[in-house]
Amino acid sequence: MKLDEYLSDTRSRFETHLQHSFQHSPSEQLKNAIHYSLLDGGKRLRPALVRAAALACGQSNQHWLIPASAIEMVHVYSLIHDDLPAMDNDDLRRGKPTNHKAFDEATAILAGDALQTEAFLQIAQATEFNDQQVRRMLTALTKASGGQGMVGGQMLDILAEETSITLEQLQHIHRLKTGALIQASLAIGALCKEDVTDSVLQQLEVYGDAIGLAFQITDDVLDVTSTTEVLGKPQGSDAEAQKTTYVTLLGLSGAKQQAHFQHQRALSALTDMGLNETSLLWQLADYILYRDH
């Protein structure tokens, strides 16, 4: 399948599935606030990774939908909380008012909290998985998203705003803040297949680490080379915020070189995996490197 077609097919199946979430919410306002951010479109990169990993491991049914929802719920909760006045204080996301602007801060905090919990509940209740799969998925997802992963990275990122950091520290922050959840997407996708081997899981970890870093480096490059129109957010905003990025640390060509290096690392891991159906994972690695926004 071509990547464009795959991404749009994944998005449409996925969004239909999400619309049925939170039907049992005791509060309409809470449900509306959650759906406002959850059904807001976006690239749905993490769900596409979940499904591609499941396919690579030979699981071609619809079992990927629940882990994909779960990972997207964790991602969306982190965006809602990151946008809050006490954090990044953003008024707009994808051209629409952020959650706390469309509703209010208390509702946004609770919507994020409830999304996090629901991610884990969905997996715990998924009848298509046995108890061991559920436990392994929940271990991967909670490890990646909590204090040892995404939330820890967000904390370090906030603290780093006031200081200058090294390349090693920058990579550490990105590995936690965005890389861990990308790795978890692949792990829970692969775990849709009951008998996935440890060796495949390990190679997917390397692939995920590499595309996670390539994704972030490309983000930093695009902030310098793209335009505000194409990016959908102000070009040059990193420089304006005096943020340490791969470009400030390595220069533009050094950063591009590093992105290509990570891209190669990702492809090597795919080769080492020795699976047949890795074409979508190849295309996703290319997409992450060559995208324009």
Place this chain on the structure above:
Amino acid sequence: MKLDEYLSDTRSRFETHLQHSFQHSPSEQLKNAIHYSLLDGGKRLRPALVRAAALACGQSNQHWLIPASAIEMVHVYSLIHDDLPAMDNDDLRRGKPTNHKAFDEATAILAGDALQTEAFLQIAQATEFNDQQVRRMLTALTKASGGQGMVGGQMLDILAEETSITLEQLQHIHRLKTGALIQASLAIGALCKEDVTDSVLQQLEVYGDAIGLAFQITDDVLDVTSTTEVLGKPQGSDAEAQKTTYVTLLGLSGAKQQAHFQHQRALSALTDMGLNETSLLWQLADYILYRDH
């Protein structure tokens, strides 16, 4: 065992266990903020319920410690977020600055987020439980704490501040906001025993519902009848905030009568359970009704 002795023994074992949490946090600040609220003392009622339910089901080893940590982490995360300026805007808790006052709002939001995730991670990784126990515990805990439970109740409570509500609505809010987590404490305690029966779990649900309501009604009564010194918070604060309470809806003697009715319901459920070791659950029901703060 006498209740006083049991509570203090539970507290001391539990707090030693908690001190070892978050050792792998990549950020000292995040760990410090989490420990600040998590090791802050408190009654540790939920951990005491977890352990008492495990004992009632015949599980007398230390297996209760991890589910007890998990439920307390969920409880403490909810307190940190509830205290935020956008929510209840409280500067003090148990006589100490609240988390966002001792640190800052961003750190408090992230500390709450990380505590929630860690609760589920601890259970997912607990080697003392089999995969089915882990799945059942996580289902109970996520259902009780998310949008269908505690967070949903918190949302309804905030929305109710601006309106007058009926007794039915008040009970609905309390069942979600505090009752669900009390019920989950008992469920995950009972699930420490691999072969706990559905009938015991159902009776514990009734017991939990009844003591949850008795707890809240007693809170409302004490706000009128106790003193600021004994309560550790301003007496009469509900009336000042013009909150709908059991006392405003039923009068003082009506509220006391309702608390006694729920207490009786709890004791009947214990009798129906047909277990031998329910003496601590009896004493805990009494404690909830007859406490002075």
